[in-house]
Amino acid sequence: MAVIQITNPYLPDGYRWLKGNLHTHTTNSDGELSPAAIITEYEKRDYDFLAISDHDTYVDPHLYQPHTRMILLPGVEVSAGGPHVLQIGAEQRLEPIADRRQVIDEIVARGGFAVLNHPNWERHFNHFPQEQMQSLDAATGLEVYNGVIERLEGNALAADRWDRLLSINHWLWAFANDDAHLAGDIGKAWNVVQVTGQTSQAVLEGLRHGRFYASTGVKVCDVRTDGLQITVHTNDAQRIRFVSRWGIIRASTDGTQGSYRLPDDTSLARELGYIRAECYGAGGQVAWTQPLKIDVM
Numbered sequence: 001m002a003v004i005q006i007t008n009p010y011l012p013d014g015y016r017w018l019k020g021n022l023h024t025h026t027t028n029s030d031g032e033l034s035p036a037a038i039i040t041e042y043e044k045r046d047y048d049f050l051a052i053s054d055h056d057t058y059v060d061p062h063l064y065q066p067h068t069r070m071i072l073l074p075g076v077e078v079s080a081g082g083p084h085v086l087q088i089g090a091e092q093r094l095e096p097i098a099d100r101r102q103v104i105d106e107i108v109a110r111g112g113f114a115v116l117n118h119p120n121w122e123r124h125f126n127h128f129p130q131e132q133m134q135s136l137d138a139a140t141g142l143e144v145y146n147g148v149i150e151r152l153e154g155n156a157l158a159a160d161r162w163d164r165l166l167s168i169n170h171w172l173w174a175f176a177n178d179d180a181h182l183a184g185d186i187g188k189a190w191n192v193v194q195v196t197g198q199t200s201q202a203v204l205e206g207l208r209h210g211r212f213y214a215s216t217g218v219k220v221c222d223v224r225t226d227g228l229q230i231t232v233h234t235n236d237a238q239r240i241r242f243v244s245r246w247g248i249i250r251a252s253t254d255g256t257q258g259s260y261r262l263p264d265d266t267s268l269a270r271e272l273g274y275i276r277a278e279c280y281g282a283g284g285q286v287a288w289t290q291p292l293k294i295d296v297m
């Protein structure tokens with residue numbers, strides 16, 4: 001008899017949540033603030049971790065780590081020669097060659113991971129062509145939200161692109177980042193990761209394995225499964241939508257928590273592919289949970 005299996009990337013207990021932004025610029029590329037100033041700004045807002053990711057420039061976090069309580073992660077935004085790729089966790093600048101496949105392989109070989117940035121940026125809303133994203137098997141995630149695009153051409157949101165990729169089993173985690181260039185860009189979006197220890201390695205491992213959610217304000221408390229039921233608890237959502245393969249909304253509930261129960265029928269369950277939650281709060285704030293993979297074995 002076929003069995004429905006739900007793969008939940010989140011830890012059930014024994015963790016704490018840490019909040020951070022992985023995409024910000026400084027005076028080392030085209031940002032307004034110095035690294036020290038931007039670190040102070042994020043620290044003031046109670047962030048737990050931060051990556052400075054200047055365009056094709058490596059800003060060594062070890063230089064600044066002694067002066068902050070936040071965890072500083074190594075980052076670069078590989079920018080010249082093609083769509084922008086966020087390099088996290090690899091401690092050096094890489095040559096921004098046009099072949100993004102090779103760039104991402106290099107990031108992974110050096111112990112880091114790659115995020116595909118602001119897919120819907122620019123007048124043609126197509127900074128990162130879909131076919132190109134599909135070909136980048138070694139990427140870890142994409143930005144479903146990028147704050148700076150709010151004041152630039154295109155769309156800051158890219159959950160549409162994400163569903164298209166997930167639906168063909170191209171598995172990527174959702175990230176939300178400020179991409180701060182000016183002081184006014186700070187604090188629009190972040191990632192909140194489950195960790196069992198407060199170290200850079202714990203944060204990187206949590207991000208790599210999808211134990212985090214992306215947010216522009218709403219706070220998620222936990223994402224649990226019980227049999228065929230998926231339940232999301234938040235502090236402050238007003239509506240929670242459960243989305244499956246091809247972007248189909250399977251349930252929508254009002255309130256701070258919501259549940260979706262998978263159908264017992266295995267052929268109906270197989271069609272789901274995955275379930276992810278979008279949690280909407282006041283003032284247009286959203287939190288995106290990672291997808292829970294649905295398999296029928």
Ligand SMILES: [Zn+2]
Pocket residue numbers: 077084117118
């Ligand atoms: Zn960029």
Ligand SMILES: [Zn+2]
Pocket residue numbers: 023024025077179
């Ligand atoms: Zn950027």
